[in-house]
Each structure stands twice: as structure tokens, then as C-alpha cells.
Amino acid sequence: xxxxxxxxxxxxxxxxxxxxxxxxxxxxxxxxxxxxxxxxxxxxxxxxxxxxxxxxxxxxxxxxxxxxxxxxxxxxxxxxxxxxxxxxxxxxxxxxxxxxxxxxxxxxxxxxxxxxxxxxxxxxxxxxxxxxxxxxxxxxxxxxxxxxxxxxxxxxxxxxxxxxxxxxxxxxxxxxxxxxxxxxxxxxxxxxxxxxxxxxxxxxxxxxxxxxxxxxxxxxxxxxxxxxxxxxxxxxxxxxxxxxxxxxxxxxxxxxxxxxxxxxxxxxx
Amino acid sequence: xxxxxxxxxxxxxxxxxxxxxxxxxxxxxxxxxxxxxxxxxxxxxxxxxxxxxxxxxxxxxxxxxxxxxxxxxxxxxxxxxxxxxxxxxxxxxxxxxxxxxxxxxxxxxxxxxxxxxxxxxxxxxxxxxxxxxxxxxxxxxxxxxxxxxxxxxxxxxxxxxxxxxxxxxxxxxxxxxxxxxxxxxxxxxxxxxxxxxxxxxxxxxxxxxxxxxxxxxxxxxxxxxxxxxxxxxxxxxxxxxxxxxxxxxxxxxxxxxxxxxxxxxxxxxxxxxxxxxxxxxxxxxxxxxxxxxxxxxxxxxxxxxxxxxxxxxxxxxxxxxxxxxxxxxxxxxxxxxxxxxxxxxxxxxxxxxxxxxxxxxxxxxxxxxxxxxxxxxxxxxxxxxxxxxxxxxxxxxxxxxxxxxxxxxxxxxxxxxxxxxxxxxxxxxxxxxxxxxxxxx
Numbered sequence: 001x002x003x004x005x006x007x008x009x010x011x012x013x014x015x016x017x018x019x020x021x022x023x024x025x026x027x028x029x030x031x032x033x034x035x036x037x038x039x040x041x042x043x044x045x046x047x048x049x050x051x052x053x054x055x056x057x058x059x060x061x062x063x064x065x066x067x068x069x070x071x072x073x074x075x076x077x078x079x080x081x082x083x084x085x086x087x088x089x090x091x092x093x094x095x096x097x098x099x100x101x102x103x104x105x106x107x108x109x110x111x112x113x114x115x116x117x118x119x120x121x122x123x124x125x126x127x128x129x130x131x132x133x134x135x136x137x138x139x140x141x142x143x144x145x146x147x148x149x150x151x152x153x154x155x156x157x158x159x160x161x162x163x164x165x166x167x168x169x170x171x172x173x174x175x176x177x178x179x180x181x182x183x184x185x186x187x188x189x190x191x192x193x194x195x196x197x198x199x200x201x202x203x204x205x206x207x208x209x210x211x212x213x214x215x216x217x218x219x220x221x222x223x224x225x226x227x228x229x230x231x232x233x234x235x236x237x238x239x240x241x242x243x244x245x246x247x248x249x250x251x252x253x254x255x256x257x258x259x260x261x262x263x264x265x266x267x268x269x
Numbered sequence: 270x271x272x273x274x275x276x277x278x279x280x281x282x283x284x285x286x287x288x289x290x291x292x293x294x295x296x297x298x299x300x301x302x303x304x305x306x307x308x309x310x311x312x313x314x315x316x317x318x319x320x321x322x323x324x325x326x327x328x329x330x331x332x333x334x335x336x337x338x339x340x341x342x343x344x345x346x347x348x349x350x351x352x353x354x355x356x357x358x359x360x361x362x363x364x365x366x367x368x369x370x371x372x373x374x375x376x377x378x379x380x381x382x383x384x385x386x387x388x389x390x391x392x393x394x395x396x397x398x399x400x401x402x403x404x405x406x407x408x409x410x411x412x413x414x415x416x417x418x419x420x421x422x423x424x425x426x427x428x429x430x431x432x433x434x435x436x437x438x439x440x441x442x443x444x445x446x447x448x449x450x451x452x453x454x455x456x457x458x459x460x461x462x463x464x465x466x467x468x469x470x471x472x473x474x475x476x477x478x479x480x481x482x483x484x485x486x487x488x489x490x491x492x493x494x495x496x497x498x499x500x501x502x503x504x505x506x507x508x509x510x511x512x513x514x515x516x517x518x519x520x521x522x523x524x525x526x527x528x529x530x531x532x533x534x535x536x537x538x539x540x541x542x543x544x545x546x547x548x549x550x551x552x553x554x555x556x557x558x559x560x561x562x563x564x565x566x567x568x569x570x571x572x573x574x575x576x577x578x579x580x581x582x583x584x585x586x587x588x589x590x591x592x593x594x595x596x597x598x599x600x601x602x603x604x605x606x607x608x609x610x611x612x613x614x615x616x617x618x619x620x621x622x623x624x625x626x627x628x629x630x631x632x633x634x635x636x637x638x639x640x641x642x643x644x645x646x647x648x649x650x651x652x653x654x655x656x657x658x659x660x661x662x663x664x665x666x667x668x669x670x671x672x673x674x675x676x677x678x679x680x681x682x683x684x685x686x687x688x689x690x691x692x693x694x695x696x697x698x699x700x701x702x703x704x705x706x707x708x709x710x
Binding site: 116117120121122124126127130131132133135139140150180183204205208 | 353354356357358359360361362604605606607608630662690693694696697700701704708
């Protein structure tokens with residue numbers, strides 16, 4: 001074997017060994033004490049760094065939860081599962097929380113609420129919204145450029161064939177990033193056991209709504225009469241489910257079937 | 270004569286020759302008007318009338334809500350058909366009062382009476398009258414005038430500047446007003462000078478209005494507190510901060526108001542409106558608007574607030590070709606509309622129509638870092654840098670590049686060789702920054 005190879009190998013090896021020894025000494029000497037629970041919690045978190053808890057990323061949440069800044073069920077995407085694991089690590093009792101998912105309060109597809117103007121600008125919903133609310137006939141409805149798709153860290157939203165975002169209930173964790181991204185404020189978080197969803201956000205009345213969308217709520221308040229008493233109330237020309245309303249889906253079937261513009265849906269999915 | 274100006278800016282084709290020779294015409298009353306309850310910066314007015322009420326010209330329809338807000342008056346006599354949502358030219362869907370016009374009895378409200386001694390009013394009385402009359406900045410920004418006239422505690426005004434620059438291409442409404450009614454404007458100027466307690470007044474006119482300059486030179490010959498200054502024809506010469514810099518060589522601090530450099534700027538139309546309220550008692554119910562572009566007859570019209578564009582275009586002989594774009598305001602900073610069933614409001618200085626052939630659609634390419642936008646930016650910003658950051662959602666970076674100081678004049682988009690949507694992206698960034706501030710993050 002030529003001398004050069006042996007020489008270079010041994011020199012590099014020796015240098016590597018030296019640095020290795022120095023590093024291992026330094027690692028022992030300058031060790032920073034961390035709470036072992038932080039690492040354990042970090043392992044059980046989803047590690048999506050979505051920011052729904054309010055902390056800067058999952059590590060921030062793990063540190064915060066150990067310090068007591070955030071509750072054990074603070075990780076919204078993790079849901080009940082993660083909340084239990086975190087409480088087990090911290091040795092406290094888990095609190096129950098109902099999973100929430102994002103729901104689009106608009107049913108106006110391109111066919112049902114067509115564009116009345118031509119928009120030529122930056123391809124984001126917020127930018128279109130800044131110019132008189134965008135080119136769609138209904139200014140309260142979904143524009144469909146997909147700001148929510150961009151904002152979703154879990155790949156749970158996609159723009160469907162008809163131009164409206166489709167939310168995957170399995171993937172959606174309820175982090176609320178899409179709710180903040182939507183300039184029209186028509187994405188809302190609902191607990192998964194919500195029995196009734198209104199797919200419209202237009203606060204105007206019959207004539208104006210009919211002129212812009214075929215599935216818009218016309219404020220006829222028929223659903224209020226057909227639903228269980230006190231469950232629905234008209235607020236701002238739209239039926240609103242009251243917080244103490246019964247959660248059994250079957251009770252609302254008649255109300256949904258009675259809706260003349262078919263903008264009520266049973267259940268969040 | 271020395272021409273005053275500021276660094277940067279652009280010089281787009283003026284196109285003022287289309288309408289600058291036609292004198293102000295009064296449009297006959299339309300059948301119906303929609304009077305927006307939100308015609309100003311700040312909170313919308315709260316309606317004080319209801320469906321079926323009979324109103325006169327000048328009757329109060331909406332009351333100001335809060336400090337930065339303004340009253341709204343009926344511009345016609347008639348019966349209220351409904352108070353409902355309509356397509357607003359600036360704020361999208363919002364509330365307005367639909368009035369069926371009574372063309373026979375177009376009288377002023379009997380409560381409107383001129384004051385006895387208009388020349389002996391105190392500044393506070395003038396400001397109160399301006400407030401009640403619902404006067405707002407009529408150049409297009411529609412900031413409530415009474416707020417501007419009264420400086421915040423501890424501040425004072427030195428100069429009052431009458432803004433007759435009208436730097437937007439196509440528009441000639443202010444120009445016609447300067448030529449045809451100098452006395453009315455000048456009386457308004459004297460009132461503003463008194464109300465804001467400034468010492469000196471400046472009348473600023475762009476060099477492309479020689480007729481107006483001639484009239485005003487003669488008019489101001491014997492006035493020692495007012496002085497005429499001619500501005501270089503350039504866009505955005507009429508923007509408040511640029512105008513102050515050009516005339517006084519003072520820079521308004523970032524995020525600050527012109528009061529911090531002791532200057533007050535008011536539009537020509539605003540001065541005329543202030544004259545009307547003090548000498549006649551009339552609230553702000555009509556304005557001069559230029560109707561130009563692809564219409565058969567281009568005119569400068571005196572319009573009642575709330576007149577629908579469709580009626581105005583019909584009066585001007587209809588569209589020239591198939592309409593492609595209707596812009597409220599000038600082509601640089603105006604708002605293009607969703608529909609022509611939209612009424613004019615207090616800030617509508619012009620209606621510019623483009624037909625299908627004139628509307629250009631260009632492909633948007635990548636930034637080549639040529640720096641043209643930087644040389645023209647009148648606020649000395651870096652438009653391309655801000656736009657790239659907004660595009661990639663680095664909102665904090667955009668904010669640190671002072672995106673909030675952008676006046677959205679559109680000069681950067683105008684010169685960009687790659688046809689980038691610079692001002693649109695900056696506006697988007699500003700909106701995101703404000704949304705973030707509101708969330709408190």
C-alpha cells in the first residue's frame with residue numbers, strides 16, 4: 001500500500017479523534033440542564049408548528065406547558081389524544097375538550113353564484129376582496145382563490161371542482177389558521193357534534209339574495225319554525241344555532257328538508 | 270416662474286383635452302337616487318329616517334357616528350323608498366337610502382337658513398357648521414373636514430394650501446371649478462384660513478392649467494395673505510404629502526399627519542362646499558364630476574350625490590363601444606366598478622369609462638431588479654422589495670420596509686417593465702399588516 005494513503009488516513013483520523021475528545025469534554029462541561037418532560041412532550045405533539053396554541057411552534061408550547069403557561073389540552077390539532085398524553089407526562093388529570101373542525105359557511109359554487117365582473121389582479125382572496133369585495137355576484141360568498149388552502153398546515157383543504165374549498169374532516173385539526181386567512185370571515189370552527197350547519201353568510205333579504213345566488217339564505221325563517229323550539233334564532237337575517245340547542249341530528253331533519261334554497265346541512269361533514 | 274415639485278413621480282398621458290373645454294353643466298334630476306350612508310373615512314352614518322318618509326333637499330338622512338365620521342343629507346326632495354344594501358363605489362356592499370325623486374318641488378329643507386353675519390363667525394362656529402353640513406375631503410380620500418380643520422391640542426397650522434393640482438389624468442372637474450367660480454372658492458379659502466388659524470394661504474395649481482393660472486394670478490394680485498404657486502405637471506403632485514414637500518420643503522414624518530409640519534391641505538371642491546354652507550347654509554349634496562373616456566359626450570357635470578352612473582352615462586349620450594371598465598375617480602387611483610348600477614358619492618371626482626379594446630391585460634412577469642419603481646416612488650420606498658416579501662408572505666419584513674407609508678399612487682405599477690402588480694401587492698401587504706395588528710400579534 002502506498003505510503004501517501006496510510007499517512008493521510010492516519011492524520012485525518014488523529015485530527016478527528018482529537019476533536020471528538022474535545023467535543024465530548026465540552027458537552028459534559030457546558031451542559032445545559034433541560035426539563036426531561038419538555039422532550040417527552042415534544043415527542044407526543046404533532047410537530048406541525050401550526051401556532052394554533054398561541055406559542056411559537058411546538059417546542060414553545062412544550063416549554064410553556066411545563067411552565068404552566070398553557071393548559072394540557074392547549075394543543076388544538078392534537079385533540080383529546082395528545083391532551084391525555086401530555087397530562088400523563090405532567091402527572092395531572094386530563095380535561096376533556098370537544099374536537100373542532102373548520103366549516104365553510106357558503107354554498108355558492110361558480111354555477112350557482114357566477115362572476116359578474118372580470119378580476120385581473122393578484123391571485124389571492126384577500127387581494128380580490130380589497131377591490132369592492134371581488135368579482136363574484138355575492139360579495140359575502142367564497143371567492144375561491146384558496147387563501148385557506150395556503151394557510152392550512154395539515155393539507156386538509158383543497159379547492160374542489162366547483163370552485164369552493166373542500167375540508168377533509170379527518171385531516172382538519174381545528175387549528176384555525178384558515179379562519180384567520182379568510183378575508184370574508186366565512187370559515188368558522190364548529191365542534192364536531194354540531195347538528196346543523198348553515199352554508200350561507202349573506203345578511204341581505206329575499207330579493208337581493210335571489211339576484212346573486214341560487215342557494216343563498218333568503219331569511220324566510222321556515223327552519224326556525226320546523227326545528228326544536230328555541231334551537232334556532234334569526235340573527236342578522238340568518239338562522240343561528242343557539243348554544244344550548246339539542247345535539248341530536250334527527251331532530252333537525254325536518255328543518256333541513258323545509259329549507260327552500262337548500263342552504264342548511266345536517267352535521268359538520 | 271419657478272415650478273415647484275418633489276423628487277420621483279411619473280408623467281402619464283394627460284388626456285385632459287377630452288373634457289377641459291366643456292364648462293360645468295347641471296344634470297337634470299334623475300328618477301331615483303341611492304344616497305350612501307357611508308361616504309367618508311371612518312364609521313358609517315346611522316340612518317335617522319325610515320321607509321316612506323318625505324324628505325326635502327338637504328334633510329338629514331344619517332347622523333355621524335363617532336369622532337371620525339360625517340353627516341349625510343338628502344340631495345333631492347322626494348319619498349324614501351327603502352333603506353337597504355347596494356353596491357357602493359368604494360366600500361363594496363353597504364347601506365344606502367333609496368329616494369324616489371319629486372321633480373316638481375325641488376326645494377331646500379325649510380330648516381336651512383343662511384347665518385346673518387357670515388363674516389363675523391368665530392373659527393369654532395365655522396368648524397361646527399362644516400361638521401353639521403357633512404363636508405368631507407372632495408379630492409377622493411373623503412376624510413371628514415371638521416377633523417382636519419381643528420388641530421389636535423398642542424399643534425397649530427402655519428400654512429393653508431388650496432390643492433388645485435388635479436394630477437390624475439383625465440380629470441378636469443377642479444380645473445373647471447377654478448376657472449368658472451374663483452370667487453366662490455376664494456371665499457371658501459378665507460373661511461378655511463380663519464377656521465384653522467393659519468397665517469398664510471397658498472393656492473397651488475399645476476402648470477398644465479394655463480387658463481386657471483391666468484385667472485388666479487389676476488384674482489390674487491391684491492390679496493396679501495394668499496399667494497399663487499405653480500406646480501410642475503407630474504403625478505402624484507396633488508398627493509397631500511408630496512404637495513407639502515414641493516411647496517414648503519417639509520417632510521411629513523412616517524405615520525404622521527400634515528399637522529405635524531403645520532400645513533393644512535384642502536381640495537378646491539371642499540373650499541367651494543365650505544363657502545356654500547357658511548354663506549347659504551347648504552349642506553354637501555352636490556359635486557362636480559368629470560365624465561370622460563369612452564362616452565359619447567365628455568362633460569363636467571354638477572351632480573346630486575346618489576345619482577346612478579347608468580343615468581349619468583345615458584345623459585352623456587351612452588357608451589362609445591362596448592364598456593370594458595368603469596372607474597370612479599382617476600385612472601391611477603380610482604376604483605373600477607362591478608356594475609353600472611352604482612351611485613356617485615361625495616368623493617367621486619370623475620367617472621372614467623374604457624371600452625373593451627382599451628382595457629389592457631398584460632402578462633405579469635418576474636422582477637428584473639431594474640429599480641425603475643424605486644426612482645419613481647414619491648415616498649422613497651422600495652416597491653419591488655416590498656412586493657416580493659408580500660408575495661412570499663413575509664409580512665414582518667414588508668412592515669420593516671415601511672410598507673405602511675405607501676400612498677398607493679400606482680406609479681410603480683405604471684413604470685414596471687415586467688408589468689408586475691406592485692401597488693396591488695403592497696396594498697395586500699398593508700391589509701395583512703393591519704389585520705395582524707388587529708389580532709394583537
